[in-house]
Amino acid sequence: MRAIAAIAFSLMAFQAAAQDALPPIAEVTNTISGKEVLVEGKIGKMMGSWGIRTGHGTYRAELAVDRDTLAKIQNCSLDGFREPKDCNIKANAEIVVKGSDISLILYEIILQPEPATDPS
Numbered sequence: 416m417r418a419i420a421a422i423a424f425s426l427m428a429f430q431a432a433a434q435d436a437l438p439p440i441a442e443v444t445n446t447i448s449g450k451e452v453l454v455e456g457k458i459g460k461m462m463g464s465w466g467i468r469t470g471h472g473t474y475r476a477e478l479a480v481d482r483d484t485l486a487k488i489q490n491c492s493l494d495g496f497r498e499p500k501d502c503n504i505k506a507n508a509e510i511v512v513k514g515s516d517i518s519l520i521l522y523e524i525i526l527q528p529e530p531a532t533d534p535s
Contacts, residue, residue, distance in 0.1 A: 448512035454519060455527075458504045459491035466493050467506070467519060475518040476508075484524050503527040 456469035458476070465476040473493070478485065491502035507523040 444512045447510050450510050452508055452510060452519075454504075454506045454508045454521070456504065457491070457493065457502050458488055458506075458521075458524070459493035459502055461493040465521075467504070467521070468493055475516075477511075477518065477520045478524075479520055479522040480524055487526055488524065501526070501529065503529060 454467055454469060454474075456467045458465065458467050460466070461473070465478055467474050467476050488502065488504075503526065505525045505527055506519075506521045508519040508521045511518045511520060
């Protein structure tokens with residue numbers, strides 16, 4: 416009986432230690448908010464707001480760029496199923512985390528050529 420009680424007590428102590436070792440989610444997400452990152456993907460308007468579609472997902476974006484850059488991307492759209500043409504970019508961005516929402520502030524955008532397609 417003492418052996419069972421000892422095992423149960425050690426399992427409870429282990430479980431309590433494991434729970435203490437995990438940080439709260441807000442603490443973790445706050446560590447990435449404000450970080451600067453390189454983003455590659457397609458840029459465009461989606462439902463009236465700017466966004467960027469990467470290989471890992473689609474993010475809402477706020478633009479902090481010059482007028483010339485805005486003019487180059489003004490016709491880009493992510494609405495619908497067709498991919499935008501001439502809207503591939505590499506961008507320097509800052510991550511913004513508000514609750515469960517992750518967005519990007521794009522402050523330097525460099526247009527990239529469209530990847531070559533196989534004519535066959």
